[in-house]
Amino acid sequence: MQLSPQLWQQIIAATQSQPTWHERLSRWYHTQSNPTIHLVILREPYLSRILSGQKRIESRFAHDRRPPFGRVAVGDILLLKGAGGPLAGLALATEVISRPLSAGEIHEIRRAYEHDLAIADPDFWSAHATARYVTLVWIDDVWPLPPLPLPRRDRRGWVIVQR
Template identity: 30%
Template sequence: MENIGTKLLNECVLNDIKICAGVNLHLPIVAQPFYSYMLSGKKTIESRFSINKCSPYLKVKDKDIMFIKDSGKPVTAYSIIENVKFFSKDNDLNLDILKQKYSKEICAFDDVFWEDRIEKKYVSLMWITKPITIPPFNIDKKDKLGWIDYNLKYPNVVILISGKIGSGKTYWAEKISKMFNCKRNSFSDYLKLLCLKQNLEINRLNLQKVGQTVIHNNFEDFMEYTILNNFINDNILVVDGLRHKKCIDYFKNIVRKVIHINVNTSEEFRKNNIILRDGQYCVSQEKFETERQSEELINDCDYTISEKTNECDLYNFINNAIKYKTNNLQMNIFEK
């Protein structure tokens, strides 16, 4: 399920769909003929009826983003939910009234539609904008759920991993994400999407160039994508590839707890790592603004990792930091 959430979030970036915390992503399977009615703009209310309290009942709100998928086919469009109403048999559900008031907008023109739903106890009505078509994309969906929700919200704890190029940030980020069973994001994930969007080859040079542009021109969208792409553990998120002080400040303003870990390995270690990864070491890679600012982050971290770092010590530090650290007070009580 996490992969589908990330896929939908990626498509938001590729199709310039604005995302922010509190706006949720939804993926309904819309059968024919309602799928065609919806895409044409004829169907302006999406309706769901159920016996149990299941999605989208009480899980949808206005301004949410709804991707649209026909059964067995790719996702081809999205719509914005403008208004919602929920009904239940414990409260005010009356199918005859719903039929009278909303049949046209639902495109439920025959009595069979309503007769098939006479035993349902919960109803969700969602007013939607006319769908906007997008390049089709497939979803690896193997379950039979007719509606999936993905909540976009900030985690309680963000563990930031900074360091110079080739220092081992990804290695340690993956270690930490396994330690705490949480998702690992990289700042480069967003940059790779932008390279795809601009038809650029995904390589180190292009990522650095796009990264410089993003920091100056598209910073907020960049940060929101990185922090909201978290569908495994909504409490803790690991983010690696940190190179700017302003990124730390952004996280501290919106997340309850930020733990900054700097990977500070030797020049020899880094050069060997770069050669092993890229096939060669190029001095020009370290001259980009994004790389120059990495050095400034060493004095701003809560914990420093070197080649000699003990994993148990690192785990104990992070575990204690999750319990006790605040964003306004650096944890000097812990030895770096």
């Protein structure tokens, strides 16, 4: 997925009061160097929980090796977008685990990370009990953006942004 130059300019302009993010995004946009940028689609209340700092780990459970499995790394930039809504924030990946799941491991993940995952849905764990792969992304340096429209035509929940 590619973002328009106009949207990039809006995103970069929205970070002018936060020098670290402004420099990080400007450098990426103008030099097209690493890190990888990911568009992360989030439903509520998870988007708000990330923006408030309550949710510190984003999880993706899957039956196949779709992104972000094996595609997100420490230092990558996450563009946070509400499902059906605008871009709402930025975050930095500070730790990542991507691995296959064996039977019963989802319970270990729940025990170890439940607080930082901030899962609100009581049926979440049973709905993902048959997942074969997991990606856990620790997020930090969260920066809210003013709502920036980003129309999308697909239903993927995680998309790697191309240059």
